Amino acid sequence: MKKLTILCLIILILTAISNVSVSAQTARNEVLIRNATVMTAARGTLTETDILIQNGKIARIGKDLKAAANAQIIDATGKFVTPGIIDAHSHTMLDAINEISSSVTSMTNVRDVLNPTDVSIYRALAGGVTTANLLHGSANPIGGQNTVVRYKFGRPVEEFVFPGAPMGIKFALGENPKRIGANPQPGQTPRYPITRMGTMEVIRDAFLRARDYKQSWDEYRAKVAKKDKTAVPPRRNLELEPMVEILEGKRLVHAHGYRSDEHLNLLLIADEFGFKVATLQHALEAYKIAPEIAKRGTGASVFADSWSYKLEAYDSIPYNAAMLWKAGVLVSINSDSDERARRLNLDAAKTMKYGGVPEEEALKMITFNAAKQLGIEKQTGSIEEKKDADIVIWSAHPFSVYAHPEMTMIEGVTYFDRAKDIQKRGDLAREREMLEKMDINKAPGTGGTAPRIPSEKRIEERDEADRTDGGNRR
Amino acid sequence: MKITNYELRITQIWRFAAFLLAAHCFLFTASAQNGGTQQNLTGKAGTFAITNARIVTVSGATIENGTIVIQNGKIAAVGANVSVPANAERIDGKGLSVFPGxxxxxxxxxxxxxxxxxxxxxxxxxxxxxxxxxxxxxxxxxxxxxxxxxxxxxxxxxxxxxxxxxxxxxxxxxxxxxxxxxxxxxxxxxxxxxxxxxxxxxxxxxxxxxxxxxxxxxxxxxxxxxxxxxxxxxxxxxxxxxxxxxxxxxxxxxxxxxxxxxxxxxxxxxxxxxxxxxxxxxxxxxxxxxxxxxxxxxxxxxxxxxxxxxxxxxxxxxxxxxxxxxxxxxxxxxxxxxxxxxxxxxxxxxxxxxxxxxxxxxxxxxxxxxxxxxxxxxxxxxxxxxxxxxxxxxxxxxxxxxxGSLETGKMANVVVADGDMLDPRTNIKYLFINGRLLPLTSRHTELYDAFKDRK
Structure with a gap:
């Protein structure tokens, strides 16, 4: 009975939270956004412009567009429209981030630990984020496989996964993998590597093994092709299969790192094995090796201006994004944080101040460029006809500090609507009051059943592999 | 005991090495502070007048076109019709806004x-x-x-x-x-x-x-x-x-x-x-x-x-x-x-x-x-x-x-910007603390300058 009550409670709360978006799921086939300032992130900014959305796609962009009689009409006079923000580095909705037991965990995939009810998803939507690259943590030189999702809060988890997004994997260099090795849990032995020397060798060793593994399959397939009946298939190796996919150019490498020398060393390993690193993640010193990065066509996904929170972030400068952009590197700005994800628009704005990035290029750093880095730019990342209608309507210019999103849509369906959110708050407050009066929720010593121990959610900041924060933060 | 040339050279090499080591230590310590290039009581004291600026006093009404005079570390005058002292260094505030720090x-x-x-x-x-x-x-x-x-x-x-x-x-x-x-x-x-x-x-x-x-x-x-x-x-x-x-x-x-x-x-x-x-x-x-x-x-x-x-x-x-x-x-x-x-x-x-x-x-x-x-x-x-x-x-x-505000007699902590000070796109143009005009440099601008032209 008690369990049932708790279950009911949880369901009630979840329904309450998701109320706003669930009710928005029944969107009509046509949506017309009228008279907005449209920042396309591809073809400039269009004033007093309409956007017609049909079946989740942007059907037309222009003036005085007509819609079907039953279309949802949104008057966006005085408001700004941008593509949905794409967060190229996130751990939102992951129930686990690091498989720390091994230095190479390429067999794991964050797809297995997605939690579609994480309230951080809704809060990110309320900050204009529609798409995120969910990455394994940075505990291992070679981490797990990533998953690109759209934040369809309130929908089943399989609908979150971005269809057709290329496969990827997380690598990590520097302090985080070192620290995990050097600081084992009580009773455990240190894990190799504990230096930057070892980190590079772990990666090199994994690719050498992958090359041998590929060779064994190539030979087997050659024998099969020749109808050689003695051919015996090699045993499948789930650790090395993703590594072979990297060598074959089928899997994107997203490499966490801070110091420029170690990122450059990874680029040299990639040269050695003949693949391209898709993105350098964080890359706070990338400005020191901008030409080397640009030459290889590797992207960089950076923080706008975080620095000094650890030694390897001490040479981070807010001009980084602008300097990389000037050198011709494809740059995105990410959050790596449930909190920061809500204000990526302001992070993009900062690149205009630090280094003079033009407005549209700044906007691309949280939209189109991120889409390109993740290989989903044909579907999303800009406001262009035939693309998916992943759209944010802002109260003011999105780079103004006073702006907030009013609506966030994915494929034409509204997943965040500030007006409705505010409207529902009274209901939520009443529901909360009702729940608090229930026997199980009575305060201790007032005759109720002993309550569950309430848990306070911790604020997740960056993907520190452990909780090292100098021991001084609140 | 006679010291051979060889021994002398060895001694010199060691001395040089020790010097290098000391220099390195010093440089490292310094760079972990502020780049080692500046002491922090920096900038220039004097009399300054920012003219033709939008002055956001915070405590009172905003002056759309006014002048603020900084003298002896303090705000000497602020207003629409303020006379500029003869010895003042003038800063043209056209298109700029002045805020309290x-x-x-x-x-x-x-x-x-x-x-x-x-x-x-x-x-x-x-x-x-x-x-x-x-x-x-x-x-x-x-x-x-x-x-x-x-x-x-x-x-x-x-x-x-x-x-x-x-x-x-x-x-x-x-x-x-x-x-x-x-x-x-x-x-x-x-x-x-x-x-x-x-x-x-x-x-x-x-x-x-x-x-x-x-x-x-x-x-x-x-x-x-x-x-x-x-x-x-x-x-x-x-x-x-x-x-x-x-x-x-x-x-x-x-x-x-x-x-x-x-x-x-x-x-x-x-x-x-x-x-x-x-x-x-x-x-x-x-x-x-x-x-x-x-x-x-x-x-x-x-x-x-x-x-x-x-x-x-x-x-x-x-x-x-x-x-x-x-x-x-x-x-x-x-x-x-x-x-x-x-x-x-x-x-x-x-x-x-x-x-x-x-x-x-x-x-x-x-x-x-x-x-x-x-x-x-x-x-x-x-x-x-x-x-x-x-x-x-x-x-x-x-x-x-x-x-906390721009008022006569207050300490001259003054910011001059090309827009709303709270907006992330705004650039700070001049900065005064205690009446000193400070250079707008930092560890970040120094690293930027060091690498911006690397090809």
């Missing part, structure tokens, strides 16, 4: 260079529970690279505070310019920081991460025990002070020993100087209000997530709130998504005195304008958003007679 009223700036993984650079939390004598003023590093990085974004004054234990120590209010702590000082020892005991089911004092969870009623008990301990410490301080006063009057009494920690407590225990309580939740803030009433002390809240719910108690006891939660996520899943964004607006409506602060340990204090701006995006007026990082913190820190 921003004030972040709750940071640990200068106490932690690299907060994660470099404990040698961190001085924010003393060991032990009762450290009233620990003074941020003695540990704040004038040469921290955070100083320059912060001020070039328009923040000219900060309160920096210790955080550890129950009584953490004394906070300092400093200007972000000076080669010594004394040169930076605005109020060397401003207030006493107390981490107000709170109900935490994570166990341990204040609920350290990793401690086993405890039952709620047990958490309440622990909080009460801690609170009793704190009250007893105040009582002990009172007795201590009276014993010493009695002895001062009558030397025949037994000689009382000096307790350096209680000695430091006295002005705070007596309500002569403010106590800064860290508290977030409604129940904890109510606890602070009760404590302030009972102990007859001056209180300030740092944190203040739910302070607006305790408006009456806070107002009655004249307790202001230094709000540090704009860049935080709501604690409960069913809190409104903008719960912490709109708290400043709710405090404003409820008439609670407040300031917006980053609550940051140094590196990100320069984001102060965006904290205030985001409060502006969620309900607070633009004018109040600006006040929340200028005049309001000055009032709470007791320095409004000297700082």
């Amino acid at each position: 921003m004030i972040d009223a709750a940071t640990n700036l200068g106490l932690a260079e690299i907060s994660g993984g470099v404990p040698a650079s961190v001085d924010v939390a003393e060991t032990g529970m009762m450290n009233a004598n620990a003074k941020a003023f003695t540990a704040v590093n004038p040469h921290s690279s955070h100083v320059n990085v912060t001020r070039v974004n328009g923040i000219t004054t900060v309160m920096s505070m210790p955080v550890g234990g129950s009584i953490a120590g004394q906070a300092t209010v400093i200007n972000l310019n000076g080669s010594t702590q004394a040169e930076m000082a605005v109020v060397p020892n401003f207030g006493l920081v107390i981490n107000f005991p709170r109900i935490s089911t994570f166990g341990g004092f204040g609920g350290g991460f990793g401690a086993p969870q405890i039952d709620f009623s047990e958490a309440v008990k622990r909080r009460d025990t801690q609170l009793d301990g704190l009250k007893k410490y105040f009582k002990d301080t009172e007795n201590y002070a009276r014993t010493h006063e009695a002895y001062a009057k009558d030397k025949t009494l037994p000689y009382p020993e000096t307790d350096i920690k209680m000695e430091a407590m006295i002005p705070y225990m007596r309500g002569e100087r403010p106590i800064i309580f860290t508290a977030e939740r409604e129940r904890d803030i109510r606890g602070v209000v009760k404590f302030v009433e009972e102990m007859k002390i001056k209180g300030i809240i740092v944190g203040g997530q739910e302070a607006w719910k305790v408006a009456d108690g806070l107002k009655k006891n004249n307790i202001a709130v230094i709000y540090t939660n704009i860049y935080n996520l709501p604690v409960r899943d069913d809190d409104a998504y903008d719960f912490l964004f709109e708290a400043p607006s709710k405090m404003q409506q409820a008439g609670v005195k407040f300031a917006v602060s980053t609550g940051n340990d140094g590196a990100e204090v320069r984001d102060l304008p965006y904290h205030a701006g985001l409060a502006g995006a969620y309900g607070l007026s633009k004018e109040d958003a600006l006040r929340s990082v200028t005049l309001y913190p000055a009032q709470i820190l007791g320095i409004a007679d000297r700082l």
Whole structure:
């Protein structure tokens, strides 16, 4: 009975939270956004412009567009429209981030630990984020496989996964993998590597093994092709299969790192094995090796201006994004944080101040460029006809500090609507009051059943592999 | 003994190597401070006049086209029709706006260079529970690279505070310019920081991460025990002070020993100087209000997530709130998504005195304008958003007679920008602290200059 009550409670709360978006799921086939300032992130900014959305796609962009009689009409006079923000580095909705037991965990995939009810998803939507690259943590030189999702809060988890997004994997260099090795849990032995020397060798060793593994399959397939009946298939190796996919150019490498020398060393390993690193993640010193990065066509996904929170972030400068952009590197700005994800628009704005990035290029750093880095730019990342209608309507210019999103849509369906959110708050407050009066929720010593121990959610900041924060933060 | 040429050369090589080593050590130490290229009492003193500028005085009406004169470290004149002294260096303010320097009223700036993984650079939390004598003023590093990085974004004054234990120590209010702590000082020892005991089911004092969870009623008990301990410490301080006063009057009494920690407590225990309580939740803030009433002390809240719910108690006891939660996520899943964004607006409506602060340990204090701006995006007026990082913190820190607005006679902490100071796209063009015109350089501009032309 008690369990049932708790279950009911949880369901009630979840329904309450998701109320706003669930009710928005029944969107009509046509949506017309009228008279907005449209920042396309591809073809400039269009004033007093309409956007017609049909079946989740942007059907037309222009003036005085007509819609079907039953279309949802949104008057966006005085408001700004941008593509949905794409967060190229996130751990939102992951129930686990690091498989720390091994230095190479390429067999794991964050797809297995997605939690579609994480309230951080809704809060990110309320900050204009529609798409995120969910990455394994940075505990291992070679981490797990990533998953690109759209934040369809309130929908089943399989609908979150971005269809057709290329496969990827997380690598990590520097302090985080070192620290995990050097600081084992009580009773455990240190894990190799504990230096930057070892980190590079772990990666090199994994690719050498992958090359041998590929060779064994190539030979087997050659024998099969020749109808050689003695051919015996090699045993499948789930650790090395993703590594072979990297060598074959089928899997994107997203490499966490801070110091420029170690990122450059990874680029040299990639040269050695003949693949391209898709993105350098964080890359706070990338400005020191901008030409080397640009030459290889590797992207960089950076923080706008975080620095000094650890030694390897001490040479981070807010001009980084602008300097990389000037050198011709494809740059995105990410959050790596449930909190920061809500204000990526302001992070993009900062690149205009630090280094003079033009407005549209700044906007691309949280939209189109991120889409390109993740290989989903044909579907999303800009406001262009035939693309998916992943759209944010802002109260003011999105780079103004006073702006907030009013609506966030994915494929034409509204997943965040500030007006409705505010409207529902009274209901939520009443529901909360009702729940608090229930026997199980009575305060201790007032005759109720002993309550569950309430848990306070911790604020997740960056993907520190452990909780090292100098021991001084609140 | 004759030294051969060979031996001499070896000696010289060793000497050279030792020199190199020493030089390297020196350079490394210096570069971990501020690039080693500048002392921090920098810039140029003199008489300056910024003319034809939009002057946002904050305390009064904005002057659309006016002049501000800076002389002897102070604002000598401000207004639409101000005569410019003959010896003044003129700055054409056409298209520019002039603001008072921003004030972040709750940071640990200068106490932690690299907060994660470099404990040698961190001085924010003393060991032990009762450290009233620990003074941020003695540990704040004038040469921290955070100083320059912060001020070039328009923040000219900060309160920096210790955080550890129950009584953490004394906070300092400093200007972000000076080669010594004394040169930076605005109020060397401003207030006493107390981490107000709170109900935490994570166990341990204040609920350290990793401690086993405890039952709620047990958490309440622990909080009460801690609170009793704190009250007893105040009582002990009172007795201590009276014993010493009695002895001062009558030397025949037994000689009382000096307790350096209680000695430091006295002005705070007596309500002569403010106590800064860290508290977030409604129940904890109510606890602070009760404590302030009972102990007859001056209180300030740092944190203040739910302070607006305790408006009456806070107002009655004249307790202001230094709000540090704009860049935080709501604690409960069913809190409104903008719960912490709109708290400043709710405090404003409820008439609670407040300031917006980053609550940051140094590196990100320069984001102060965006904290205030985001409060502006969620309900607070633009004018109040600006006040929340200028005049309001000055009032709470007791320095409004000297700082926080552009008024004649005030200390010349002045920012000249090409737009709204709270907007992330705005560029700071000129910066004055204590009347000195400062170069807009920092560790960041130096690294930028070093690498911007690398091909």
